[in-house]
Amino acid sequence: xxxxxxxxxxxxxxxxxxxxxxxxxxxxxxxxxxxxxxxxxxxxxxxxxxxxxxxxxxxxxxxxxxxxxxxxxxxxxxxxxxxxxxxxxxxxxxxxxxxxxxxxxxxxxxxxxxxxxxxxxxxxxxxxxxxxxxxxxxxxxxxxxxxxxxxxxxxxxxxxxxxxxxxxxxxxxxxxxxxxxxxxxxxxxxxxxxxxxxxxxxxxxxxxxxxxxxxxxxxxxxxxxxxxxxxxxxxxxxxxxxxxxxxxxxxxxxxxxxxxxxxxxxxxxxxxxxxxxxxxxxxxxxxxxxxxxxxxxxxxxxxxxxxxxxxxxxxxxxxxxxxxxxxxxxxxxxxxxxxxxxxxxxxxxxxxxxxxxxxxxxxxxxxxxxxxxxxxxxxxxxxxxxxxxxxxxxxxxxxxxxxxxxxxxxxxxxxxxxxxxxxxxxxxxxxxxxxxxxxxxxxxxxxxxxxxxxxxxxxxxxxxxxxxxxxxxxxxxxxxxxxxxxxxxxxxxxxxxxxxxxxxxxxxxxxxxxxxxxxxxxxxxxxxxxxxxxxxxxxxxxxxxxxxxxxxxxxxxxxxxxxxxxxxxxxxx
Amino acid sequence: xxxxxxxxxxxxxxxxxxxxxxxxxxxxxxxxxxxxxxxxxxxxxxxxxxxxxxxxxxxxxxxxxxxxxxxxxxxxxxxxxxxxxxxxxxxxxxxxxxxxxxxxxxxxxxxx
Numbered sequence: 312x313x314x315x316x317x318x319x320x321x322x323x324x325x326x327x328x329x330x331x332x333x334x335x336x337x338x339x340x341x342x343x344x345x346x347x348x349x350x351x352x353x354x355x356x357x358x359x360x361x362x363x364x365x366x367x368x369x370x371x372x373x374x375x376x377x378x379x380x381x382x383x384x385x386x387x388x389x390x391x392x393x394x395x396x397x398x399x400x401x402x403x404x405x406x407x408x409x410x411x412x413x414x415x416x417x418x419x420x421x422x423x424x425x426x427x428x429x430x431x432x433x434x435x436x437x438x439x440x441x442x443x444x445x446x447x448x449x450x451x452x453x454x455x456x457x458x459x460x461x462x463x464x465x466x467x468x469x470x471x472x473x474x475x476x477x478x479x480x481x482x483x484x485x486x487x488x489x490x491x492x493x494x495x496x497x498x499x500x501x502x503x504x505x506x507x508x509x510x511x512x513x514x515x516x517x518x519x520x521x522x523x524x525x526x527x528x529x530x531x532x533x534x535x536x537x538x539x540x541x542x543x544x545x546x547x548x549x550x551x552x553x554x555x556x557x558x559x560x561x562x563x564x565x566x567x568x569x570x571x572x573x574x575x576x577x578x579x580x581x582x583x584x585x586x587x588x589x590x591x592x593x594x595x596x597x598x599x600x601x602x603x604x605x606x607x608x609x610x611x612x613x614x615x616x617x618x619x620x621x622x623x624x625x626x627x628x629x630x631x632x633x634x635x636x637x638x639x640x641x642x643x644x645x646x647x648x649x650x651x652x653x654x655x656x657x658x659x660x661x662x663x664x665x666x667x668x669x670x671x672x673x674x675x676x677x678x679x680x681x682x683x684x685x686x687x688x689x690x691x692x693x694x695x696x697x698x699x700x701x702x703x704x705x706x707x708x709x710x711x712x713x714x715x716x717x718x719x720x721x722x723x724x725x726x727x728x729x730x731x732x733x734x735x736x737x738x739x740x741x742x743x744x745x746x747x748x749x750x751x752x753x754x755x756x757x758x759x760x761x762x763x764x765x766x767x768x769x770x771x772x773x774x775x776x777x778x779x780x781x782x783x784x785x786x787x788x789x790x791x792x793x794x795x796x797x798x799x800x801x802x803x804x805x806x807x808x809x810x811x812x813x814x815x816x817x818x819x820x821x822x823x824x825x826x827x828x829x830x831x832x833x834x835x836x837x838x839x840x841x842x843x844x845x846x847x848x849x850x851x852x853x854x855x856x857x858x859x860x861x862x863x864x865x866x867x868x869x870x871x872x873x874x875x876x877x878x879x880x881x882x883x884x
Numbered sequence: 885x886x887x888x889x890x891x892x893x894x895x896x897x898x899x900x901x902x903x904x905x906x907x908x909x910x911x912x913x914x915x916x917x918x919x920x921x922x923x924x925x926x927x928x929x930x931x932x933x934x935x936x937x938x939x940x941x942x943x944x945x946x947x948x949x950x951x952x953x954x955x956x957x958x959x960x961x962x963x964x965x966x967x968x969x970x971x972x973x974x975x976x977x978x979x980x981x982x983x984x985x986x987x988x989x990x991x992x993x994x995x996x
Contacts, residue, residue: 352890363901370908391926392933404940410930486940536945 393481393502395516396525397495397509400567400742403532404486404525406495406509408502411482412464414455418447420474427472431455434466457500458482483509485577490535492574493590494528494690494740508740510691527742529565534558537862538568542821545855546572549826552801555591555719556859557820561727561809563747564736567817567867569593591822593686594694596716599805600793601848602726603712604661605761608653609729610676611664613757619650619764626660633704637662637711640847650764654774656790658711665710673706679752680725680735682717688738694718712791719805723820726807728752730762730787730815762787766812775849776806777837779857784864785811788819788856790848801825804848806856810864817867821856 397406421427424447432440438456446453456463458480467475483498485491496507504513508528516526542554558568571591589595611617624646629638639658652660665673677683683696697716699705708714720738728735734749753761765787768774775790788808795801805822809815829843834854843850941947969975 356890356894360897363897367904370904403944404937407933407937409934409937484937486937487944487946490944490946533945536949540949 392522393517394483394498395518395522397516397528398525399528399530399532399535400565401531401533402525402527405491405528405530405532406483406485408481409484411458411460411480413457413478413480414459414463414467415452415476415478416443416447416455417452417474417476418450421447421472424448427470427474430470430472434470435463452476487532487535488578489574489576490532490539491530492577493571493592493692494530494569495577496691497577507690507692511689512741529560529567529740529742530569531567531866534863534866535568535570537866538859539570539572539574541855541859541862542570542572545823545826545851545858548829548832549823549851550829551823551826551851553587553591553824554855555595555820555822556855557592557719557723557818558859558863559723559727559738559818561731561815561818562736564724564727564739565742566738566740568863571595590690590692591824592719592820593688593690594692594718596694596696596718597795597803597805597822598713598716598793599719599722600712600791600803601656601658602722602789602791602805602807603709603715604653604656605729605765605789606676606680606725607661607665607668607673607710608649608764609753609757609761610668610673611649612760613753614668614672616667617649617664619648619760621649622646623649623652623660623663626657626663628659630659630662632662632707635704635708637707650767651773653764653789654768654771656775661711662707665706670701670706673709674701676752677709677715679750680721680728682715682721682725686718686720686724686738688720689740696721712793719820719822722805723807723818726789726809726820727815727818730758730765730809730812730818733758762809762812762815765789765809769808772837775847776808776853778834778849778853779806779808779860781857781861781864784860785813786857786860787812787815788853790853792848795824802846804846804852806848806852808856808860810860819856819859821852821859823852823855826851 392408394408396404398404418424428440428444428447431438431443435456443455455475459467464477467477480500481502483502485495494507496509496511497505498509499505502517504510504516508526509516512526515521538556538558542556545551546554554570554572556568556570557566559566569590569592571589573587575588612619617623626643626645626647628642629636631637637658640656643655643657643660647655647657647660649664651657652664681687683698685693685695696718699714705714724736724738728749729752732755733751733753734747735752736747736749766785767787768789769776769780769786776786776788779786779788786808787810788806791803791805791807793803793805795803802825803822804826805820808819808821810817810819826846828846829851832843832854834841834843834850969978
């Protein structure tokens with residue numbers, strides 16, 4: 312307003328000369344008009360600028376969010392993994408998410424429901440039609456079939472019904488079917504892990520930052536296949552109800568193979584409640600029998616109570632301990648050296664050594680090895696060994712593996728510790744570059760003595776594991792024949808082997824549930840061909856372990872000097 | 885007075901607006917291309933994923949063992965290495981040599 316009045320003043324005082332009233336008014340009117348016109352222009356300019364500004368902002372906004380809009384519209388065409396791959400130690404794929412479809416029905420879009428039902432019945436005779444009919448009549452959206460394959464999709468597509476909706480989903484598929492069923496586990500329809508590694512590493516497998524990096528296991532597909540095949544064959548040969556095997560590296564705790572039979576195809580989703588399908592290695596809790604004798608001998612050697620050659624005199628044939636009457640399977644000489652006690656697997660000899668050790672030291676050893684605790688493993692399915700009280704005669708029975716339960720996994724890892732210089736290592740299923748943490752349970756010297764005694768169990772005439780004496784691999788080990796603590800009529804035959812014994816690298820456990828005498832089998836026993844007549848571990852589990860070692864030995868690249876010297880010819884050109 | 889004050893900013897403004905619209909159109913077309921390429925890449929990735937999956941399935945020890953067993957039932961007859969021709973020219977060369985030798989032999993027989 313001030314500006315305006317100033318301008319008017321200026322107009323009026325532009326001249327010294329007289330200006331008539333009309334002239335002045337005219338000038339005033341013109342100036343007023345021009346002011347109004349200028350204001351309007353400013354206003355228009357402001358409005359126009361505001362519009363352009365809003366328009367520009369909206370353009371910027373659209374350009375920033377364009378990719379999101381595209382993705383929302385065509386989200387189905389883009390394939391981004393929801394879960395990481397799982398591969399074995401050699402990078403061989405074990406599980407991966409692939410694109411699949413769920414088929415849903417929108418009843419309101421189906422004109423002729425009867426005709427539709429007939430078509431479905433013809434193409435998919437295995438579906439439950441009463442249910443489909445009910446759902447169809449309810450007029451609510453429902454799923455006809457989940458995770459269909461390409462052939463099924465094409466069949467449904469060919470029906471040409473509008474009401475059939477294909478919902479794109481990601482399906483977890485396993486390249487090896489039932490080979491890793493007990494380790495890998497499964498995922499549910501929404502890609503959440505519900506068992507095994509899929510469950511334990513669920514969060515890790517869904518980590519978006521790591522989606523392109525597969526989860527690498529310590530398992531080896533080829534070895535797993537061989538072990539699985541040999542074990543399956545042995546179930547047929549010995550008519551056993553179940554079996555299990557575990558191969559581990561004794562230096563770093565890497566599990567190379569873990570087989571538990573019977574197994575199941577993880578690509579076919581089914582609720583498995585039968586206990587025979589449990590992971591026998593990690594969840595199964597068993598009384599492993601004579602396997603424990605090695606622990607007793609190792610403990611006695613460690614405490615310098617005996618040496619491998621110390622003679623134990625006056626070993627009775629039978630011994631009464633509390634209500635138990637303890638005896639040996641067969642008659643042994645009255646005097647046996649400590650290593651002979653293990654080689655021949657004498658219950659009473661071991662018991663006498665355990666008495667020398669005493670309950671306190673034995674108890675401490677059991678605690679140190681963690682045999683009575685749940686195994687520390689990256690799997691959900693782990694067992695709880697049955698707790699017991701150290702009452703009368705417990706030391707004596709535990710010394711030869713009776714009245715004490717543990718998982719085969721823990722027993723194998725304790726064996727690994729006994730032969731690797733005394734280092735108790737945690738079992739490992741995931742490949743890591745970290746240094747291995749361990750707990751020392753015995754000295755390297757004792758460990759060496761144990762290894763050499765275990766080798767003698769296989770090589771000596773009186774040893775119980777002759778069938779595992781595979782040329783070139785220097786196998787050592789200990790057998791265990793026990794009864795199933797839940798069903799005394801069932802045998803549990805176990806053999807834990809370590810090889811090569813001069814510097815043990817691998818430990819292999821083979822366990823057979825309730826094996827029978829293989830009368831049709833001809834054993835090659837110390838150069839003789841003999842028919843099967845016996846049912847102890849030495850005649851089944853050891854036989855299977857020998858077959859496995861023979862096949863996996865070359866894959867494990869153990870320097871087989873005997874074999875090299877005998878069979879490999881030199882290349883001259 | 886008025887014209888110079890208003891028109892210059894207006895011209896600049898419209899000029900910039902034009903440039904913005906051109907840039908916007910360009911970016912839009914680039915975005916479309918990028919989107920198309922991303923779509924193609926994702927489809928290829930999906931195909932690659934599935935092909936890899938098929939490869940690992942088909943080369944799994946169980947399948948390979950089955951294949952070996954199937955192949956093992958077939959009867960194979962041995963063939964001499966000298967009878968295997970890796971290309972057509974090597975075959976014709978050898979055939980030429982054979983015919984020359986035969987012709988020479990026939991000539992020798994005739995002269996004798």
